[in-house]
Amino acid sequence: MLGLERKDTLLMFAVAFITLLAPIILNPFPAGSALAQFNAGYPDLMQRFVIFGIFAIGFNILFGLTGYLSFGHAAFLGIGSYSAVWMFKLLSMNVIPAILLSIIMAGLFALVIGFVSLRRSGIYFSILTLAFAQMSYNLAYSVLTPVTNGETGLQLTLSDPRILDGASSGGLPVTSLFGAEMRDTTTLYVGPWTWDFSVGYYFCALLMLIAFYLSVRIFRSPFGMMLRAVKSNQQRMNYTGLNSRPYTLAAFVISGMYAGLAGGLLAAMDPLAGADRMQWTASGEVVLMTILGGAGTLIGPVLGAGFIKYFENIFSKINDGILHQWFAFMPDGLENFMVTVIHPFIGKGWHLTLGIMFMLVVIFLPGGLVEGAQRTGRLFRRRDRNADHVESDAARQRAAAE
Amino acid sequence: MTRQTFSRRGLLKTGAVGGAGLALPTIFTSQARAFTNAPTGSTVTLGFNVPLTGAYADEGADELRALELAVEHLNGGGDGGMLQTFSSQALDGTGILGKKVEYVTGDDQTKSDVARATAQSMIQKDGAVMITGGSSSGTAIAVQGLCQEAGVIFMAGLTHSNDTTGKDRKANGFRHFFNAYMSAQALAPVLQNLYGTDRRAYHLTADYTWGWTQEESIAAATEAMGWETTEKVRTPLGAGDFSSYIAPVLNSGADILVLNHYGGDMVNSLTQAVQFGLRDRQANGKDFQIVVPLYSELMARGAGQAIKGIPGSQNWDWKLEDAGTQAFVKSFGEKYGFPPSQAAHTCYVQTLLYADAVARAGDFNPCAVVEALEGYEFDGLGNGPTLYRADDHQCFKDVVVVKGAENPQDEFHLVEIVEVTPTEQVTYAADHPMFAGGALGECNPGA
Numbered sequence: 001m002l003g004l005e006r007k008d009t010l011l012m013f014a015v016a017f018i019t020l021l022a023p024i025i026l027n028p029f030p031a032g033s034a035l036a037q038f039n040a041g042y043p044d045l046m047q048r049f050v051i052f053g054i055f056a057i058g059f060n061i062l063f064g065l066t067g068y069l070s071f072g073h074a075a076f077l078g079i080g081s082y083s084a085v086w087m088f089k090l091l092s093m094n095v096i097p098a099i100l101l102s103i104i105m106a107g108l109f110a111l112v113i114g115f116v117s118l119r120r121s122g123i124y125f126s127i128l129t130l131a132f133a134q135m136s137y138n139l140a141y142s143v144l145t146p147v148t149n150g151e152t153g154l155q156l157t158l159s160d161p162r163i164l165d166g167a168s169s170g171g172l173p174v175t176s177l178f179g180a181e182m183r184d185t186t187t188l189y190v191g192p193w194t195w196d197f198s199v200g201y202y203f204c205a206l207l208m209l210i211a212f213y214l215s216v217r218i219f220r221s222p223f224g225m226m227l228r229a230v231k232s233n234q235q236r237m238n239y240t241g242l243n244s245r246p247y248t249l250a251a252f253v254i255s256g257m258y259a260g261l262a263g264g265l266l267a268a269m270d271p272l273a274g275a276d277r278m279q280w281t282a283s284g285e286v287v288l289m290t291i292l293g294g295a296g297t298l299i300g301p302v303l304g305a306g307f308i309k310y311f312e313n314i315f316s317k318i319n320d321g322i323l324h325q326w327f328a329f330m331p332d333g334l335e336n337f338m339v340t341v342i343h344p345f346i347g348k349g350w351h352l353t354l355g356i357m358f359m360l361v362v363i364f365l366p367g368g369l370v371e372g373a374q375r376t377g378r379l380f381r382r383r384d385r386n387a388d389h390v391e392s393d394a395a396r397q398r399a400a401a402e
Numbered sequence: 403m404t405r406q407t408f409s410r411r412g413l414l415k416t417g418a419v420g421g422a423g424l425a426l427p428t429i430f431t432s433q434a435r436a437f438t439n440a441p442t443g444s445t446v447t448l449g450f451n452v453p454l455t456g457a458y459a460d461e462g463a464d465e466l467r468a469l470e471l472a473v474e475h476l477n478g479g480g481d482g483g484m485l486q487t488f489s490s491q492a493l494d495g496t497g498i499l500g501k502k503v504e505y506v507t508g509d510d511q512t513k514s515d516v517a518r519a520t521a522q523s524m525i526q527k528d529g530a531v532m533i534t535g536g537s538s539s540g541t542a543i544a545v546q547g548l549c550q551e552a553g554v555i556f557m558a559g560l561t562h563s564n565d566t567t568g569k570d571r572k573a574n575g576f577r578h579f580f581n582a583y584m585s586a587q588a589l590a591p592v593l594q595n596l597y598g599t600d601r602r603a604y605h606l607t608a609d610y611t612w613g614w615t616q617e618e619s620i621a622a623a624t625e626a627m628g629w630e631t632t633e634k635v636r637t638p639l640g641a642g643d644f645s646s647y648i649a650p651v652l653n654s655g656a657d658i659l660v661l662n663h664y665g666g667d668m669v670n671s672l673t674q675a676v677q678f679g680l681r682d683r684q685a686n687g688k689d690f691q692i693v694v695p696l697y698s699e700l701m702a703r704g705a706g707q708a709i710k711g712i713p714g715s716q717n718w719d720w721k722l723e724d725a726g727t728q729a730f731v732k733s734f735g736e737k738y739g740f741p742p743s744q745a746a747h748t749c750y751v752q753t754l755l756y757a758d759a760v761a762r763a764g765d766f767n768p769c770a771v772v773e774a775l776e777g778y779e780f781d782g783l784g785n786g787p788t789l790y791r792a793d794d795h796q797c798f799k800d801v802v803v804v805k806g807a808e809n810p811q812d813e814f815h816l817v818e819i820v821e822v823t824p825t826e827q828v829t830y831a832a833d834h835p836m837f838a839g840g841a842l843g844e845c846n847p848g849a
Binding site: 152174196276 | 514
């Protein structure tokens with residue numbers, strides 16, 4: 001269906017199913033319960049899940065297929081955000097022109113940066129992209145303050161022109177899609193559970209599904225095959241008379257546009273663009289997401305993005321008070337001991353927890369979370385019948401005999 | 403090819419079932435609430451958004467201590483702290499309006515983006531009705547904007563930029579802390595006494611909203627008394643190493659260095675300036691001097707010996723002798739074993755002021771709170787008689803001018819009070835040019 005093989009169609013449907021029901025799946029614990037701390041189903045975080053999912057899907061087209069490790073992708077994220085906010089300030093609060101401009105601007109920057117950086121490969125390419133990203137960051141942070149508003153970040157004000165919308169009255173206008181406000185949320189109360197369905201989330205989710213579909217098509221296309229060839233042996237490819245540069249540049253621009261889309265969506269959900277978004281730590285984060293989930297796999301980067309954003313937003317908010325509540329059933333001494341032991345791993349220590357998880361994944365599951373899922377899958381499947389040749393024949397014969 | 407036939411009955415049936423299915427969720431949705439996160443149970447949740455990592459982590463940790471203390475006092479625990487000395491007695495130690503106060507915390511990392519995300523999660527996930535904390539004007543302005551959109555109250559923590567209640571002021575945001583303009587007005591006469599009227603100043607400035615407005619305010623106030631500003635250099639936030647910025651000062655012809663830095667940055671830049679021997683030098687026939695306009699005990703502790711004799715200003719100091727300060731320092735000291743910083747003080751006071759405003763209004767509705775706080779005059783919270791001005795939601799109160807102690811008796815007496823500048827001297831018109839260009843807008847109850 002849709003030009004996909006059966007296996008990919010199934011994957012696509014699974015992703016669509018999970019994304020559309022995310023508000024329910026991510027809120028498994030009743031609102032008032034002690035475990036509600038671990039619920040992730042509130043609009044802001046769900047939006048981040050899918051937006052950074054898009055970012056990581058795009059990064060994976062470059063890194064997963066061609067093997068070129070870009071350390072500067074956050075620059076395109078930031079450019080996307082700034083473009084979108086400027087569109088909100090000058091033209092209209094409708095998200096469509098803002099997102100279009102952010103994709104185009106990020107694409108243009110990617111073309112220029114890619115054209116220069118792709119003359120080198122390996123570590124030199126990574127360093128070049130890192131340099132460009134840091135340059136953009138510093139420009140946004142201080143030199144271009146009139147355009148970017150420096151450290152405070154670019155924000156909407158009441159006095160912005162907004163040509164299409166006209167003058168706003170009362171408070172600041174909100175981003176919308178032809179009248180449907182992005183922040184509109186319907187809350188469903190079912191027994192003790194509460195589920196938030198927000199317009200902004202479903203808008204982002206729809207775009208992520210489109211982005212995911214495109215990435216599947218790219219992975220399965222002759223173009224994707226060329227990119228894989230670049231990864232496996234670029235020299236041999238060049239010796240056969242193929243010029244690989246246009247392919248890598250195209251991949252770079254496409255992944256830059258994905259990042260621009262993600263940046264534009266971030267701004268559409270919350271109309272503020274800060275320079276922090278372009279810092280090298282943000283570039284490193286998308287590399288972590290892709291590797292953690294499984295580089296070169298279709299679904300991996302999305303899983304990695306969700307994983308990291310979950311830690312950042314949920315673990316960083318657990319404090320000692322909450323720990324004391326959890327261990328309240330223990331005798332005092334033991335309770336304090338447990339809190340002291342766990343303390344370094346929560347709150348501001350979430351980086352430490354994430355670091356340990358990352359190490360464990362890289363050491364024991366080099367293929368990322370996807371490999372973990374595959375291994376568990378294999379545990380529960382009838383291994384012999386799904387194996388090939390001799391083993392499956394034997395299994396069939398045995399089944400017949402029984 | 404398959405043929406599909408639509409019967410009228412079938413179409414009606416499907417339509418009815420489909421319509422009912424689509425309409426079903428609406429019976430679950432609750433009635434529209436009057437305002438965002440209206441507390442329904444027996445508790446009310448406040449959001450404490452403070453930096454636990456980054457350049458201002460020390461301030462953040464101290465703010466969190468004070469906020470936890472404030473919650474304890476509001477719920478009737480401990481000795482009540484400033485509740486006893488507060489001029490309003492609407493709070494009785496049973497929480498706020500009989501609801502027990504609970505809180506959630508988050509690490510804003512002193513980054514606008516992160517601060518907005520953590521505040522957003524407090525509002526959307528935890529149901530916070532008020533956000534406070536923060537140790538940077540950048541994050542304060544970002545979070546204030548968010549709270550305005552979401553319809554909750556923002557009680558700014560440590561934010562010293564003119565813009566917070568100037569061009570970026572918002573109806574749902576309130577600031578107790580003083581600002582760069584007030585610092586400059588309080589500091590200028592003291593600087594004139596110390597160093598005379600014929601001086602040439604060189605500014606090193608943290609490159610964000612607070613740094614810019616402080617640089618502007620100090621330059622304006624010192625130029626008014628005859629000083630000359632030779633150069634203004636911007637340094638990135640959290641730079642760590644300032645030696646490349648300090649070396650050019652030596653040959654610039656300046657004889658005063660103004661450090662518009664705060665927190666870890668100020669500790670580093672001051673220490674390095676002293677190591678470069680700036681204070682032992684002569685320039686233009688005068689002793690070279692360093693000024694740090696915004697000061698705190700935490701920074702003094704970090705900078706150690708370097709801080710001796712250096713003048714600056716503070717919002718509050720634990721060595722003040724009024725009853726409110728003494729009550730707060732006593733309960734903070736008993737709980738944590740050392741005196742509170744000014745960051746801790748302002749967050750503590752902001753939380754009490756919010757609770758008090760809700761109690762007086764009898765309602766958690768942000769618009770009722772805004773009305774209760776606007777033009778509110780109070781006393782007994784450590785700064786003497788104070789006014790929350792309705793025009794820009796800025797507190798007007800005395801400013802403390804301090805300098806580094808020459809012979810501190812212990813690490814808590816590193817700063818000594820030079821004078822307390824009265825409110826009148828630091829008051830300005832709401833449409834002062836340095837604060838112009840903003841509008842409060844209307845209070846937003848959300849929902």
